[in-house]
Amino acid sequence: MTAQRQQPNQTGSKSLFRLVIAAIALAALLLPVGAPAATTPRIISDRFSGLAIDGFDPVSYFVDGKALLGLPDFEASQGGVVWRFRNEGNRASFLAHPEVYGPQFGGYDPTDVARGVTVAGNPRFFVVVEERLFLFNREESRDAFAADPSRYLPRAEARWPALEEDLPQ
Incomplete structure (x- = not known):
């Protein structure tokens, strides 16, 4: 009797499997081939609020020379995230x-990007080099980078396109 009860379920699951495969095949036919690539790098943002760089004002790094929180009254959406100023x-x-004004490498730590991994930078650990903003995961990374940017930048710039491509959307 147990085998009889299982038989219809197996048939039903085969039918469901065939239906799913057919739906996937149909979707593949209807989707455009070669969708255009994104023109902006993926920016680290809070997955709940959508805020980029924890709500810090990216312009303040250049104007004030320090990390300052932006205000909810001065927000803008750009690059798929919300920025505060x-x-x-x-x-x-x-x-x-x-x-x-946006952080390089989407806000990922350039010392880690140079090693071939993506680790989110902390907006409180930053440096502006050659009029570009870099965020770091740790103070030690920031200090090492600031002491010799040329040691990290060529490798980070070479590895970033492949790393960016592998980031979740």
């Missing part, structure tokens, strides 16, 4: 030139 001027500057 200290004032309207910082917001306008960022929106005019996000490639200048």
